[in-house]
Amino acid sequence: MHLELNERRRRVLKAVIQQYIDTATPVASQDLARSLGVSSATVRNEMAALEDAGLLTHLHTSAGRLPTDAGYRFFVENLMDRAALSTQEQRMIQHQFYQIRSELNQWIHLAAAVLARTAQTAAVVTPPRAYESRFKHIELISINDALVLLVLVLHEGSVKQQTLPADPNTTQEQLSRIAGRINELCHEASAKAIANIAHNQSTNQPPLSSFEVLVIESVARAMQQFEEHVNELIHHDGLLEMLHQPEFGQVTRVREVLSILEGGTMLESLIPQALASDGVQVIIGGEHSRDELRDYSVILSRYGVNGDVAGVVGVLGPRRMAYPRSISSVRYIAGVMSDLMGDLYGERKIEPSE
Amino acid sequence: MHLELNERRRRVLKAVIQQYIDTATPVASQDLARSLGVSSATVRNEMAALEDAGLLTHLHTSAGRLPTDAGYRFFVENLMDRAALSTQEQRMIQHQFYQIRSELNQWIHLAAAVLARTAQTAAVVTPPRAYESRFKHIELISINDALVLLVLVLHEGSVKQQTLPADPNTTQEQLSRIAGRINELCHEASAKAIANIAHNQSTNQPPLSSFEVLVIESVARAMQQFEEHVNELIHHDGLLEMLHQPEFGQVTRVREVLSILEGGTMLESLIPQALASDGVQVIIGGEHSRDELRDYSVILSRYGVNGDVAGVVGVLGPRRMAYPRSISSVRYIAGVMSDLMGDLYGERKIEPSE
DNA sequence: GTTAGCACTCCTCGGCCAAGAGTGCTAAAG
DNA sequence: CTTTAGCACTCTTGGCCGAGGAGTGCTAAC
Numbered sequence: 227m228h229l230e231l232n233e234r235r236r237r238v239l240k241a242v243i244q245q246y247i248d249t250a251t252p253v254a255s256q257d258l259a260r261s262l263g264v265s266s267a268t269v270r271n272e273m274a275a276l277e278d279a280g281l282l283t284h285l286h287t288s289a290g291r292l293p294t295d296a297g298y299r300f301f302v303e304n305l306m307d308r309a310a311l312s313t314q315e316q317r318m319i320q321h322q323f324y325q326i327r328s329e330l331n332q333w334i335h336l337a338a339a340v341l342a343r344t345a346q347t348a349a350v351v352t353p354p355r356a357y358e359s360r361f362k363h364i365e366l367i368s369i370n371d372a373l374v375l376l377v378l379v380l381h382e383g384s385v386k387q388q389t390l391p392a393d394p395n396t397t398q399e400q401l402s403r404i405a406g407r408i409n410e411l412c413h414e415a416s417a418k419a420i421a422n423i424a425h426n427q428s429t430n431q432p433p434l435s436s437f438e439v440l441v442i443e444s445v446a447r448a449m450q451q452f453e454e455h456v457n458e459l460i461h462h463d464g465l466l467e468m469l470h471q472p473e474f475g476q477v478t479r480v481r482e483v484l485s486i487l488e489g490g491t492m493l494e495s496l497i498p499q500a501l502a503s504d505g506v507q508v509i510i511g512g513e514h515s516r517d518e519l520r521d522y523s524v525i526l527s528r529y530g531v532n533g534d535v536a537g538v539v540g541v542l543g544p545r546r547m548a549y550p551r552s553i554s555s556v557r558y559i560a561g562v563m564s565d566l567m568g569d570l571y572g573e574r575k576i577e578p579s580e
Numbered sequence: 581m582h583l584e585l586n587e588r589r590r591r592v593l594k595a596v597i598q599q600y601i602d603t604a605t606p607v608a609s610q611d612l613a614r615s616l617g618v619s620s621a622t623v624r625n626e627m628a629a630l631e632d633a634g635l636l637t638h639l640h641t642s643a644g645r646l647p648t649d650a651g652y653r654f655f656v657e658n659l660m661d662r663a664a665l666s667t668q669e670q671r672m673i674q675h676q677f678y679q680i681r682s683e684l685n686q687w688i689h690l691a692a693a694v695l696a697r698t699a700q701t702a703a704v705v706t707p708p709r710a711y712e713s714r715f716k717h718i719e720l721i722s723i724n725d726a727l728v729l730l731v732l733v734l735h736e737g738s739v740k741q742q743t744l745p746a747d748p749n750t751t752q753e754q755l756s757r758i759a760g761r762i763n764e765l766c767h768e769a770s771a772k773a774i775a776n777i778a779h780n781q782s783t784n785q786p787p788l789s790s791f792e793v794l795v796i797e798s799v800a801r802a803m804q805q806f807e808e809h810v811n812e813l814i815h816h817d818g819l820l821e822m823l824h825q826p827e828f829g830q831v832t833r834v835r836e837v838l839s840i841l842e843g844g845t846m847l848e849s850l851i852p853q854a855l856a857s858d859g860v861q862v863i864i865g866g867e868h869s870r871d872e873l874r875d876y877s878v879i880l881s882r883y884g885v886n887g888d889v890a891g892v893v894g895v896l897g898p899r900r901m902a903y904p905r906s907i908s909s910v911r912y913i914a915g916v917m918s919d920l921m922g923d924l925y926g927e928r929k930i931e932p933s934e
Numbered sequence: 935g936t937t938a939g940c941a942c943t944c945c946t947c948g949g950c951c952a953a954g955a956g957t958g959c960t961a962a963a964g
Numbered sequence: 965c966t967t968t969a970g971c972a973c974t975c976t977t978g979g980c981c982g983a984g985g986a987g988t989g990c991t992a993a994c
Binding site: 264265266267268271285286287288289 | 966967968969970973974975976
């Protein structure tokens with residue numbers, strides 16, 4: 227991967243990629259001659275060499291050069307200026323997260339919005355998910371004669387709600403007592419452990435009422451669903467802005483992007499991969515085996531608290547993407563979100579029990 | 581609006597519109613001659629009359645006819661067959677809602693998905709919102725030494741969560757006691773009433789601790805925000821499928837739709853209008869004053885429990901939309917959702933107090 | 935009132951050509 | 965051996981033209 231390239235050849239490659247990212251037009255030898263202080267013929271020779279090396283290509287004889295996947299890859303790994311976001315931008319982002327730090331379920335909206343604006347492409351964010359969710363607390367609230375609202379709080383802070391049928395005339399006091407008992411029974415338990423509590427009735431003293439069993443089973447089911455992330459949704463933002471990029475001149479491109487985002491590729495393939503990796507993942511075009519990604523690049527990072535709970539944040543854009551800026555943005559925002567989550571319950575890791 | 585049109589002329593108009601909806605191609609006199617049992621010349625005469633009446637138009641001399649806004653309007657109000665969904669479809673939809681009836685926050689996802697598939701256009705759904713939200717219940721859950729999770733349940737069943745800073749070493753028992761006191765203080769109260777509780781400290785006996793005031797203020801703020809629907813989001817689905825329609829041949833169309841959905845037109849203009857109206861609203865093309873809607877039609881219906889809590893469900897598509905099917909779908913799904921919400925807490929309306 | 939016939943209009947699409955962009959090669963210069 | 969000027973060559977792009985075709989509007993006959 228790390229090819230032998232002399233200094234000037236690297237400069238040419240870098241210049242081609244930067245200009246192509248900037249203008250979306252194949253770059254001609256003439257364009258670089260001036261800034262490199264050599265003639266266009268010399269640049270052409272260098273370009274031809276880079277093309278032999280598989281880093282550049284061109285669309286037809288009389289067209290300028292543009293990078294291949296390998297070219298972009300080399301750029302990202304060896305050539306690119308790793309510019310961080312300006313401190314001003316960092317402050318703004320921090321500030322916005324600070325504003326809503328208490329509203330957990332707005333995080334993903336904010337993260338997607340900020341990332342889309344900062345990286346100037348479409349952003350994707352998944353909500354944080356526990357590897358193994360642990361029970362924290364339930365609450366039972368009477369809604370009317372026959373219905374009860376079950377609010378389930380999981381350890382990493384996510385809240386699930388559900389309604390359950392109840393015996394008529396169950397009072398709120400009774401419900402609170404029941405909730406209290408279940409909270410003790412299920413304290414810190416995993417989904418499996420809770421399912422067992424409902425099934426191995428005999429060990430419970432006094433035995434559980436049928437309503438209590440129903441509640442416990444509902445809790446177990448909700449936690450299992452949560453772990454299998456049946457409900458996991460990808461939130462995205464910035465699609466509209468991305469459509470102004472020239473690569474989206476025809477509607478099929480738009481359809482491709484939408485079907486990557488909403489049609490499963492993201493969820494089935496990219497997100498799991500990002501969850502399983504450390505650091506920022508950069509996937510350029512056809513490097514990924516999924517054919518529908520051929521013309522797109524994806525930059526993803528896990529965020530969260532190590533080994534405890536994690537989500538994914540990142541961007542999706544055309545292969546011709548502002549890699550330096552996008553990578554910095556993804557890295558920075560993943561960091562901010564991880565810090566915030568650390569504040570919320572990272573400490574618990576250090577002080578083992580509550 | 582209700583023009584004088586003889587029977588045959590109505591038949592011609594209806595046939596033109598149905599065929600145009602079907603094929604997206606201007607319809608020629610020849611196309612209708614067979615099915616109407618007259619010659620193409622006769623059809624042409626009728627078409628010319630309909631054009632004079634402002635119900636049809638054509639793009640250039642040698643092109644077939646297509647409906648104007650007024651033509652579609654006449655069709656929707658006087659000509660269209662009001663076919664209900666098949667009982668099989670109805671059962672399927674009912675069944676799907678039944679499956680997730682307990683998971684309130686999945687309703688809008690399901691509704692949008694089902695509607696998009698049934699009506700075969702893009703669907704939009706807003707979550708149910710109370711006209712004036714009333715306090716139901718809070719719960720305070722210790723997350724770690726310095727942070728507390730506040731879970732707020734509103735009367736119509738929605739749940740808000742928020743984290744608050746707390747004195748170190750506050751125990752869960754203390755928090756539960758505080759929650760209990762606040763639950764009593766705020767019982768069934770409105771946002772304003774709760775804000776007053778926090779401000780008119782003097783009336784409280786014993787006086788509220790600073791943490792209690794913080795909690796109450798947070799509750800009041802959350803409820804106010806909820807009423808002003810600062811956070812109200814429109815969920816949509818089916819965009820990808822709609823892009824296969826021939827009107828989306830160029831990307832500007834896609835941008836237009838996205839900016840209607842996400843750029844404010846929906847939220848600022850259409851949703852409030854639908855919330856304020858009874859029944860199914862049909863807005864055809866330029867009938868609405870917003871220029872960006874010129875080429876689109878919108879069908880919206882309020883759903884919910886009358887005077888208590890309501891949301892909006894509907895579809896957005898090209899003007900050439902399958903009105904009969906879309907209108908039936910929107911009406912039916914709004915009905916199903918209203919029924920479900922009625923089950924949840926509509927009864928309360930009949931039995932005045934809890 | 936209906937319809938056959940026909941002239942007329944306007945769009946669509948393919949082919950063609952000129953202009954332009956940019957390369958690759960060659961041969962000369964450094 | 966590297967660099968560069970020069971030039972022929974290739975391929976795209978955009979405009980233009982003209983044939984073909986679709987569908988109308990009108991007129992005159994039924």
